[in-house]
Amino acid sequence: MMDLFSVKDKVVLITGSTRGLGLSFAKGFAQAGAKVILNGRDPIQVQQVVQSLEGTTFGYAFDVCDKTAVAEAVDKIEAEVGPIDVLVNNAGIQRRGPLEELTMEDWETVIDVNLNSVFYISQCVFKYMKTRRKGKIINITSLNAEKARPSIGNYSAAKGGLKMLTKSMATEWGPYNIQTNAIGPGYFITDLTQKLVDDPEFDKWVKSEVPLQKWGKPEELIGTAIYLASDASNYVNGHTVYVDGGWQASL
Template sequence: MSYFDLTGKKAVVTGAGRGLGTSIALGLAKAGADVALVTNRTPADAVKAEIEAMGRKAITIQADVSDRDQLAGIIDRTIAELGAVDILVNNAGIIRRTPAADHSYEDWQAVIDVNLNSVFVLSQLAGRHMIERGSGKIINIASMLTFQGGITVPGYTSSKHAVAGLTKALANEWASKGVQVNAIAPGYMSTDNTEALREDPVRSKSILERIPAGRWGTPDDLAGPAIFLSSAASDYMNGHILAVDGGWLVR
């Protein structure tokens, strides 16, 4: 299974304090990686302890990824304390639910800053380091709303469409330099972001009826795909959007 071995690799995972980010970070650590856990308000101390119990290194970095001035510090500190950035997982994301006619510009801008602008800046900063070293893996987190329009989430939908475009653009430029840029598009996952949908009996029922797997996804469902896209097993994958959706898109 050496294809999937991440021993000695150094990973950065944003939004690592809960949900998808926690499961991805733990998955990478189980595969052998040391991990920089980037969080804003949610502490990642328990995640750090769990990773260290595996015999891996882990550091926590508190940063607001919507603040461009704080982004360089994430990459700089990871290199200083772990020695490199081999893997970047741009997982941090937010959602604002308001009908488009009433959607405030402040909500729009907040979502774009976290979901898109931080992805570009962190990818650029880490990408320069990876290009210099001749290797690296960048994984962006897309969405089912990368492919569809959604309801009452115009900023989120726009940001996730743009993440797919950015993934492809960076892959075009960096594949020849040994850097693979791909994305994971999670299906309907049981996380804080979907709490409103899961608590709405009508929407929840309609969503479940369309998922061939017959259940909401869990954060642990993303660990394997993240390991795959971080490993040598995906060295010839570039600019791909990998749907992990229980079959949602094929219905």
């Protein structure tokens, strides 16, 4: 039975994995026996993280928003490491501000990193998965794909778009035995959210909205990711699994 949930020796590419949730995913997959490919823009930082992790890990530095660099990196990974079995589209960014004051640069940057880059890299990886007629794509969206709040309109728009891109990928690529799903984290403690965690008013609001009355810890996402990457989810396609402590279940 446990073989159903095994990711041992699977080649798993995780974008934006030198910090935050991406790094947590990388640690989890490495501990589970996968061959993990870390990604970030800074070559030095990527290699430092690779050296700090246990297990079989590789590092490829490239900007997920650079279409040429993405295509070249995917080709190199396939040639140097092996067939990519699982793609985790985790890279993300926040640029907060009221909609009426948001600059076009902040709008476009958030859309490009959180949504457009997923299209670029998934398209490149699909080319290989299609020929093998097998693969798993996991997009990291957000609770904010369903719930908006002031100052993150660009982020919510990108993550909402990613939810629908996940469904579109599942629909078009399912015939090639490729399952595409998403994970929608609620509020998790990371370096990107630490200021919110440290804000007493915001911290109180989060805990009052979550039935579990606490923030999520990055490691609490690993099990869901491994499930979606394993054979246990072979007939799961086009869904977003919200890991939000029950936020959406309660009024």
